[in-house]
Amino acid sequence: MKKLVLAAIIMLTTIVETTAQSYEYKVITSVESIVPMGLGRSRIISSDEDKDYKEFTSLRTAENKKQNKSKRADAKIDQFEETKLVNFYSIAGINFKNIASNDALMSSKINTMVTEGWDLAFVTSGVESDSGKGDGKGIYITRYIFKRLKQ
Secondary structure, eight states: OHHHHHHHHHHHHHHHHHHHOOEEEEEEEEEEEOOGGGTSOEEEEEEOSOOOGGGGOOOOOSSOOOOOOOOHHHHOOSOEEEEEEOOSEETTEEOHHHHHHHHHHHHHHHHHHHHTTOEEEEEEEEEEOOOSTTTOOOEEEEEEEEEEEOO
């Protein structure tokens, strides 16, 4: 009976510890240009600085119609990691070697994050593409959301 009670206490403690764990999240963004002739700018961006969103947030209701008066300049960070990527397009059009090169760099970044204890939790992407004759502009943006146990 004592062994059963002891086993139950150990299991309960493990369950409580597991559910009480909290995570921290980190967002890594890749921006890949589709501007022809290598004129665009493609990068992997990673913030090295924290910001509290609450400092730039206001609650608007039917009674409280005050606008958020925080300054955009105060929301900007000064420390971030910027990794160069190559553009999807070269002078001859889409460049598959460039895409493979970007994949290798992103894989390296992801592998580094994993060795630092981060787990890839979500990936989301969007595109603003060339809208036809005379546009010649566009980007692919992908956000990689990592999580790990708070340290």
